[in-house]
Amino acid sequence: MASKKRTTIYDIANRLGITPSSVSRALNDKAVNEKTKKLILQTAKEMNYKKNSLASNLRKGESTTIGVVVPRINQNFFSNVIAGIETETYKKGHNLIICQSDESFEKEKKCISMLINQHVNCIITSLSVETNDYQHLQAVLDQDIELIQFDRVADEIESLKVINDNEQASYEAVVHMMKQGYKRIALLEGPQNLEIFRQRKVGYLRALTSHDIAVDNELIKVNAWTKELGAEATRELLSLSEAPDAIFASTSDFSALGVHEVAIEMGFTVPSQLGICGYANEPFTEITRPSITTIDQFSFKMGTAIAELYFEHLNSPETHAAPKVVSIKPELIIRASTSR
Amino acid sequence: MASKKRTTIYDIANRLGITPSSVSRALNDKAVNEKTKKLILQTAKEMNYKKNSLASNLRKGESTTIGVVVPRINQNFFSNVIAGIETETYKKGHNLIICQSDESFEKEKKCISMLINQHVNCIITSLSVETNDYQHLQAVLDQDIELIQFDRVADEIESLKVINDNEQASYEAVVHMMKQGYKRIALLEGPQNLEIFRQRKVGYLRALTSHDIAVDNELIKVNAWTKELGAEATRELLSLSEAPDAIFASTSDFSALGVHEVAIEMGFTVPSQLGICGYANEPFTEITRPSITTIDQFSFKMGTAIAELYFEHLNSPETHAAPKVVSIKPELIIRASTSR
DNA sequence: CTGAAAGCGCTTACAG
């Protein structure tokens, strides 16, 4: 049943008494006598021929493979982006090699290196939370491989980018909370080596200052980007003599979930005594009671936008002028946790 | 900056006045004079050499690439399995090409075909809900490519398999509900072309009959495997003159979520008037109020088990005797929705 | 330890 050796175009050529050149041409739909072409295609099917893309790509000096490196494959935001990318690349027969950095800078570097070896013709990546140096991204460009950064991007690396307007989204979220009457709005911020978290903080600060509210550093909690860290920060915040009446978990919905649980645990009523806003529109934010206000990043759409950018640049002449940056406007999803 | 042409072992050989053979040997840590080896490695680094795995794999007639086809990349269960696989394969430098069938039989076939062309040396797959014919899987075996099926497997295809004991898990779930005093337990079943859904139904039936409870076909709802379909089926069930007092959404937690919502909407108190049990231990089952009893499939562990199976067979002599089947015992997670 | 040569499976200018 299982044949140790796969059928090649030589096998087909031998059987038909023609040259491999013609077989190759027929298989690739190039100019070949119609009758012979038909015969070749039929014979290929009979002999169970499967093209060897490795050989083909090697010869052509190109590949149809794209590398993807994300912090976590099994995190809603990233798996949605990947699903979006796959939906588009599949249509054109391009493949995705997917790695996860596990939020580790070391693993991220190794993954990128592996992908370069694999001769992918594009690397799509979102940085790990530890990443603070971008030589590995520069190395990608140096090998003349297309680079597309998304969401967690390194500004200083000149590559294609697909991002959200994090600052504006945060600004709007905080303004919304102020309009709901919240007076002391705390911020849970993410690791500031990542651009996205810096931008979200800027949005928060801009919202306060543009409404003549003084920034109180006591209300800003560093590195509260997981559920556990969000919970811990909340415990501290709600124990302050002048506790906040709202918390913007700018890092993630997981962090917001931590806030939510601690608030209930400490007897604060949401949203009347405490407003909560998260980030990312994870599915569970709709399910908690009260449901959590958050920001939708259109992750699946980010994925399709990335794929579109890729194909656009695959065909276009090297317009290394100014790498394109696509910004997708996130949307504030107002739910019960901030509606009073 | 960007070099159109990548450095090859020839470039290194020329620079050093030696042959490509030696360069290749040095790079692959084969027997080479220590001094030359050092020199070669250093030069490779200087010249920014990156191995071309395509060429290497082609020459060696093997590859370190594994193909994965799952129904949905962005579904918790599958993304966890993938994360588990990646964690193990990464350690040994093997890559994952990932495709999603989108629950479409047609796309599944095309993905498998693409992966064969890509010369992957293993295909890992979980069938789409539409799949009712397995020629495409047989084709994988015919090309002498290792095949590992998981979760949604085709019994008749003799391949490696990693599965849950669905029947036993369902049996235990239903017995648990009976012990909680539920008398009329309904079943939401999945498409019966898939083995897993057949097994879950068998477990349900076995639980009833082994406890001398007559099976009431009115309480068995077909194809209720999404949230919407689960909700619809629940509406019908709860409108019966003799409505059920518990619903086992054997298809998925999404379906159970539909049950949950309709129950509340129709004024049934959970768990006192209606017990609910789902399947898969999706994160949100812990967050609903009341929380939902479900079955944990240890998805991440399934992933690592799959990878282990792969590496085991990579080295072992072709033991085509009886393809190994690894069964991972799922665990009933008892929560509020069935605790009265 | 090292070199010369062949070959993995394919594609593509170059002739005819």
Next chain:
DNA sequence: CTGAAAGCGCTTACAG
């Protein structure tokens, strides 16, 4: 339209 030949970048028996 078709064939003969070279070559993508690498690895590996075969000699020495």
